[in-house]
Amino acid sequence: MNEDYYLKFPSVFKDKLIKGEIKFPQDTEFYYTSKIAYRCIIRKENDNTPVNRNDFKSYAELCKTRAPWGGNYDTKNPNYYGCSLYLNRASVENNLKLPKPGKRIAKVCVKQEGGPIQVNVDTQHVCWWLFETYNEFEASIE
16 A cells, blocks of 8 residues: 555554554455445434434544443454444444444444455444534435
């Protein structure tokens, strides 16, 4: 990859890529066919805000370093800088123990125009490294 490509990412990720502190995993897909995936998003009751870029911020963009289970996130892991999704709805529900108040599931079309992905076939997990200015979400709240 070249620096021009890295410049497409949010600054917290782009700087690490440019400095060589973080590299994409070997199984990263830069060219792929679009996929339907699911993500847990936060919405208050009666909040019908359409799915948008804010729903897809990484832990790095949110400045989260402490995990819900009490440990620290691995800031040297490239997945910390990506957005977590699943290829099937049941995986989101099971992994996040949904339904819960304030939590909704977004169904989104993951496209290569939005950034590269890594897919774990066993867990059906997708890490999507979104370009900073990508806002072309084909998504709905279920």
